[in-house]
Amino acid sequence: MIERLENVGVVVEDLDAAVAFFVGLGMVLEGTAPVEGSWVDRVVGIDGLKLDVAMVRTPDGHGRLELMRFRAPVAVDCRPDAPVYALGLRRVLFGVTDLDGVVSDLRARGVQLMGEVVQYEDSHKFCYVRGPEGIIVAFAERLEQLG
Incomplete structure (x- = not known):
């Protein structure tokens, strides 16, 4: 059974700009880290995965966004101007x-x-x-x- 929502992952190209935007709204930067190695390859099912992650949380500590910039493979572009009614996380x-x-x-x-x-x-x-x-x-x- 689900106990809680840990975070929502958001893939970006400019990690620093994304962090600045959400910190500017009052979120708290918990930390940043590079992520790579066989453990993440096995979890995601992609060999050679390399990314940089920044975790930001709401001031009450209950909501988190995991902001991710992929170094390998390079992030696939989608429509950044997709309307709110487009399929997927909007x-x-x-x-x-x-x-x-x-x-x-x-x-x-x-x-x-x-x-x-x-x-x-x-x-x-x-x-x-x-x-x-x-x-x-x-x-x-x-x-x-x-x-």
């Missing part, structure tokens, strides 16, 4: 306490909203942005305490 959503402040900070760093900030009934405000390399990052602010 977005990561973070809960925030001040969505307007997050949006202001993102805009100051040149990040644009994909749509707009929208309030759903009296419960949440949401928005989507494109992070580094087309990663869709969503934010939700809870407006009232839910039961």
Whole structure:
């Protein structure tokens, strides 16, 4: 039985830019490391696998992203502008306490909203942005305490 979600893996070309983006949102860099050797080859089923990994976590310690840059084999390109309704993993959503402040900070760093900030009934405000390399990052602010 599943006990918890350990992390979500995200493959990027510019590991430093991806780390800077998520740390800029308030995530904490837990560490970086090169990963290679027979153990990872056997786990993944690819001989000669070499990658660099950065693990970032949410401030509460419950959510993690494993940011990965592959050195061998070279990462396969996919559409970084894929729409939110494309097949596959499309977005990561973070809960925030001040969505307007997050949006202001993102805009100051040149990040644009994909749509707009929208309030759903009296419960949440949401928005989507494109992070580094087309990663869709969503934010939700809870407006009232839910039961």
